[in-house]
Amino acid sequence: MFTLFSPCCEKCTHTQDNPCKDLIECALRGPLCHDSQSCHEKKQNRLNFLNGEDPKYTYVYVGMGTCGMAAGAEKIYNYMSKQLEKREIPAVVKKVGCFGLCTQEIMVDVKKPGSPRISFSQVTIEKANEILDIFVEHDALPNGYVLGSIAMNEENSAKLNGQVKPIEEHPIMRKQKRVVLRNCGIIDPESLEEYVMRGGYNALSTALFKLKPEEVINTIIESGLRGRGGGGFPTGRKWFFTRKAQGDRKFIICNADEGDPGAFMDRSVLEGDPHSVIEGMIIAAYAIGANEGYIYVRAEYPLAINRLKKAIADLEANGLLGDNILGSGFNFYLKLKMGAGAFVCGEETALIASIEGKRGTPRPRPPYPANSGLWGYPTNINNVETLANVPVIIGKGAGWFKAIGTPRSTGTKVFAITGKTKNSGLIEVPMGISLREIIFELGGGLQDNKKFKAAQIGGPSGGCLPAELLDTAIDYDSLQKAGAMMGSGGLVVMDEETCMVDVAKFFLNFTKNESCGKCIPCREGTARLLEILETIVNSDRENTEASLLKRYQTLAQLERLAYVIKDTAACGLGQTAPNPVLSTLKYFKEEYQAHVFEQHCPAKQCRGLLVYKIDPNRCRGCGICAKKCPNGAIVGERKHSHYIVADKCLRCGACVEFCPFDAITVN
Amino acid sequence: MSKICCCSKDLLAGQDEKIQKLFRSYSKGEENALIPILQETQGIYGYLPKPILYLTSEYLHIPIGKIYGVATFYNQFRLKPVGKYLIQVCAGTACHVRGGGLILQALESELGIKAGETTQSGLFTLSTVACLGACSMAPVVTIDGDFHGRLQPKEVVKLLRDYEMKE
Structure with missing residues (x-):
C-alpha cells in the first residue's frame, strides 16, 4: 500500500536508516527533489483518501475514546462496518x-463524497440504521440528533450548504479555542499519516533544521507558556535550566500520571492525538539536549498506552524517532513507563523515584530535577498538555500564541467539566474566560435547573469557589488569589444538594489514602483532619457538656491544623492537601457551623446527622426495608406499619433506596 | 531457590514458561525493572504470588523487604488472588457528587464484604478506584472491565444478579 512515507519512485532515497530531511514537507507537497506529475498525483490521491475527500468512498468516523467505548461505541463500530458491507456501499x-x-x-x-462531515450524537443501533437508511442512502437528514458539521479544512468549510450548522455553533463549542485538542475526535489517533496530513511534525522539521536549541527555548519563553500540570511554572525557563545544567546524559519525561479524580484531559489527548504530545517531546528534547525520554503514564489508561505504543513504533519505522531523526544527526529514544497507581507520583521527584523502580516518595528540592533528576542526571519534566502546545507554538510562532489568553497566562486551558452541569465533557477555552461562561454557557447550566452552589477546581489540591466568585477569570493568578488553583483541569460543578463538608471530607479521604507516609505533617496531619471532619458529620451520641464542648472546638482546630500542614509538609501533595478544607471553611462557614452547632446537614448528605422515620400512613408492611437493613434496626409485623429503632439505625439509607412506597422520610 | 516454599512448584508449573520469558526480557540486577516485572507478573496471575516475589528478589538483587515495600506502596498491586469478577467502583469526584458512595454501600451490603475483599464463593472481588475517567457517565462501576454508568443502587443489585445467573 502506498503511504505518505513510501518512496514515490526510485528517485526517492528516504529509508529508515538514511532518512530524508524533507520527509514531512515532501509528504504534503512533494515530490520536492524531482519533478514528476505522476508522483505528485500519487501523493495527492493518498492525501485525499486520508482527508475524507476520496469521491469513491463514504467515510464513517466513530468516537472511540474511553468514554465512547464505555457507552458501547465498539458495538456501533462493528455494526456500521457490517451494514455498509452488506449494503455494498464502499466505505472507510x-x-x-x-x-x-x-x-x-x-x-x-x-462524510459522503462531496458533502461536509456531519456529526450525529447519542447513536444507538436504531439510529445507526436510520443514518444509513436516510442519510447515507438518500441524502436526507434524520431529525433530532444532528450535532453539526465538522470542517476538515478551510476549503470544504466553504462548501457547507447551510443545511447543517457548523459544530462550532453548538453551545458547548461556541467559546472554545482548540489548540491542544486540535485533532482530538477528528483524526484516527493511530495513524501517523493523518497527523502529518493535519500539519503534524512540521514544527519538528522547523525546529531541527531552522532553529538552534536556544532559539527554540527563546520562542517558548517568549510565548509565555506555563506548565499545565498545576504549578504553572514557565515552561521555557524550565527548559533553559535543564539545557544549562551539566551532565553526560539528560532526560526528558512526560508526566502523564493523571491521578486527579474527576479529571481526564491528559487521557483524552493521549487517546485522541498521541502524536502531538510526542512531537512536543522531541522538540523539547532537542532544545534541552536530551537523548532519552520517558512517558510516565497511568496503568489505568490501557487505551492511551496502546495508542502511545503504536505511535512510537510508527515513528521509529519512519525515521522520526531513534538514531539520526530525519537525517539531522539528533538522536532521541523514547520509552513508556507505566505508573502503578499512586497519586503522589504526579509530583516530579516521586515520579522519578518510581521510574527508578522505587517507592514513589518525593524528596526535598533543591536540587531540582533540572540539575539532578533521573539517576542524578539533569531531567526536564513536562505535563501532557504543556507538550501538546509546543508544536503549535513553534509552528505558528510565539506571537500567535501570546495573543490568546491574558498577558500573564497565555494560551488555552483544557478542562474536564463534570458533576451536575447539563453538558459534561472536555473543553478547551482561552485563559481569562470567566467561570460563569464555562458553567452556564459551555456547560449549559445545571441539571434540572437547580441552584449553583460551588465549583471545585484543581482537584484534591484545589478549592471550591462559591457563586459570588463565578466571575473569577480563569488564569493562574486569579485562581490562586481566590484560594483555588488551576490544577490539571478538573472542574466539578455542584448544586444545592451537595454538602460542602462532605466534599472536603471526600478530598481529604483521598489525600490521606494517597499520602506516601514520608513526612509527618502530611501522614498524620491529614489523618487527624479527616478524624475531625468525621466527628462533625456524625451526631453527638453522648450529648454531655464535655462532648459538646469538644465538638465546638473542632472548628478552630480544623483551621489551625490545616495551616500547620500547609506550612510544614514536604511536597506539593501535602502542602496543598488542606486546600479543600480551607476553601470550604472560607466560603461555606455556615455549613460547617450547622454541622457542628446544630448537628444538621443542610444538604441532607451527611448520613450521620440524618434522622430516618417511617411514615405509618404510607408503610404497607411489606418488610423489604427490614430485610435490607444491615443492622436489624427496623422492626414490625408483616402487613403492619414498621418502625425504626433510632439507637440501632446506622443511617445508611438502604431502607430509603428500597422502599417501594416512599414511606421513609429523612430529616 | 531455597527460600521458595513447596507450593511454588505447582504455581510455577503452568506458568513456568511465561515467567521465564518475562525475566529474560530484563537484565539481571536491573533495578528499574522491578515495577514492570511486578506489573507483568500480576498480568499473568492476577495477583503477586509470594514465590515469584522471591524469584524477582534474587534476579534483580533487591532485598525482598524492599520489594514488599514497593508492592504495598502502589495501589495497583495485590498480594491476594482476586475473584472471578473484579468489581471496580469509581470513587472519583464526579461519581462521588452523583452518589457513587451509595453504589458502593449497596454493593457492600449485597455481597456482604467490604471494598478490597473477595466473596467466599470466590466469584466477586470488590474494589474502589480513584477515577476511571468516564465522568460523564457517573456514577460508574466496571465489572470485569465492562462499564456500567448512570447507576442507581437498585440497578447495581440487579446487575450482580445477572452475573450470578451466568454461573
Whole structure:
C-alpha cells in the first residue's frame, strides 16, 4: 500500500536508516527533489483518501475514546462496518478519539463524497440504521440528533450548504479555542499519516533544521507558556535550566500520571492525538539536549498506552524517532513507563523515584530535577498538555500564541467539566474566560435547573469557589488569589444538594489514602483532619457538656491544623492537601457551623446527622426495608406499619433506596 | 531457590514458561525493572504470588523487604488472588457528587464484604478506584472491565444478579 512515507519512485532515497530531511514537507507537497506529475498525483490521491475527500468512498468516523467505548461505541463500530458491507456501499470506517462532548456519546460522523462531515450524537443501533437508511442512502437528514458539521479544512468549510450548522455553533463549542485538542475526535489517533496530513511534525522539521536549541527555548519563553500540570511554572525557563545544567546524559519525561479524580484531559489527548504530545517531546528534547525520554503514564489508561505504543513504533519505522531523526544527526529514544497507581507520583521527584523502580516518595528540592533528576542526571519534566502546545507554538510562532489568553497566562486551558452541569465533557477555552461562561454557557447550566452552589477546581489540591466568585477569570493568578488553583483541569460543578463538608471530607479521604507516609505533617496531619471532619458529620451520641464542648472546638482546630500542614509538609501533595478544607471553611462557614452547632446537614448528605422515620400512613408492611437493613434496626409485623429503632439505625439509607412506597422520610 | 516454599512448584508449573520469558526480557540486577516485572507478573496471575516475589528478589538483587515495600506502596498491586469478577467502583469526584458512595454501600451490603475483599464463593472481588475517567457517565462501576454508568443502587443489585445467573 502506498503511504505518505513510501518512496514515490526510485528517485526517492528516504529509508529508515538514511532518512530524508524533507520527509514531512515532501509528504504534503512533494515530490520536492524531482519533478514528476505522476508522483505528485500519487501523493495527492493518498492525501485525499486520508482527508475524507476520496469521491469513491463514504467515510464513517466513530468516537472511540474511553468514554465512547464505555457507552458501547465498539458495538456501533462493528455494526456500521457490517451494514455498509452488506449494503455494498464502499466505505472507510475509522476509529477516532474523543471529541469532548461526553454527554453526546456515542458520536458518529459521516462524510459522503462531496458533502461536509456531519456529526450525529447519542447513536444507538436504531439510529445507526436510520443514518444509513436516510442519510447515507438518500441524502436526507434524520431529525433530532444532528450535532453539526465538522470542517476538515478551510476549503470544504466553504462548501457547507447551510443545511447543517457548523459544530462550532453548538453551545458547548461556541467559546472554545482548540489548540491542544486540535485533532482530538477528528483524526484516527493511530495513524501517523493523518497527523502529518493535519500539519503534524512540521514544527519538528522547523525546529531541527531552522532553529538552534536556544532559539527554540527563546520562542517558548517568549510565548509565555506555563506548565499545565498545576504549578504553572514557565515552561521555557524550565527548559533553559535543564539545557544549562551539566551532565553526560539528560532526560526528558512526560508526566502523564493523571491521578486527579474527576479529571481526564491528559487521557483524552493521549487517546485522541498521541502524536502531538510526542512531537512536543522531541522538540523539547532537542532544545534541552536530551537523548532519552520517558512517558510516565497511568496503568489505568490501557487505551492511551496502546495508542502511545503504536505511535512510537510508527515513528521509529519512519525515521522520526531513534538514531539520526530525519537525517539531522539528533538522536532521541523514547520509552513508556507505566505508573502503578499512586497519586503522589504526579509530583516530579516521586515520579522519578518510581521510574527508578522505587517507592514513589518525593524528596526535598533543591536540587531540582533540572540539575539532578533521573539517576542524578539533569531531567526536564513536562505535563501532557504543556507538550501538546509546543508544536503549535513553534509552528505558528510565539506571537500567535501570546495573543490568546491574558498577558500573564497565555494560551488555552483544557478542562474536564463534570458533576451536575447539563453538558459534561472536555473543553478547551482561552485563559481569562470567566467561570460563569464555562458553567452556564459551555456547560449549559445545571441539571434540572437547580441552584449553583460551588465549583471545585484543581482537584484534591484545589478549592471550591462559591457563586459570588463565578466571575473569577480563569488564569493562574486569579485562581490562586481566590484560594483555588488551576490544577490539571478538573472542574466539578455542584448544586444545592451537595454538602460542602462532605466534599472536603471526600478530598481529604483521598489525600490521606494517597499520602506516601514520608513526612509527618502530611501522614498524620491529614489523618487527624479527616478524624475531625468525621466527628462533625456524625451526631453527638453522648450529648454531655464535655462532648459538646469538644465538638465546638473542632472548628478552630480544623483551621489551625490545616495551616500547620500547609506550612510544614514536604511536597506539593501535602502542602496543598488542606486546600479543600480551607476553601470550604472560607466560603461555606455556615455549613460547617450547622454541622457542628446544630448537628444538621443542610444538604441532607451527611448520613450521620440524618434522622430516618417511617411514615405509618404510607408503610404497607411489606418488610423489604427490614430485610435490607444491615443492622436489624427496623422492626414490625408483616402487613403492619414498621418502625425504626433510632439507637440501632446506622443511617445508611438502604431502607430509603428500597422502599417501594416512599414511606421513609429523612430529616 | 531455597527460600521458595513447596507450593511454588505447582504455581510455577503452568506458568513456568511465561515467567521465564518475562525475566529474560530484563537484565539481571536491573533495578528499574522491578515495577514492570511486578506489573507483568500480576498480568499473568492476577495477583503477586509470594514465590515469584522471591524469584524477582534474587534476579534483580533487591532485598525482598524492599520489594514488599514497593508492592504495598502502589495501589495497583495485590498480594491476594482476586475473584472471578473484579468489581471496580469509581470513587472519583464526579461519581462521588452523583452518589457513587451509595453504589458502593449497596454493593457492600449485597455481597456482604467490604471494598478490597473477595466473596467466599470466590466469584466477586470488590474494589474502589480513584477515577476511571468516564465522568460523564457517573456514577460508574466496571465489572470485569465492562462499564456500567448512570447507576442507581437498585440497578447495581440487579446487575450482580445477572452475573450470578451466568454461573
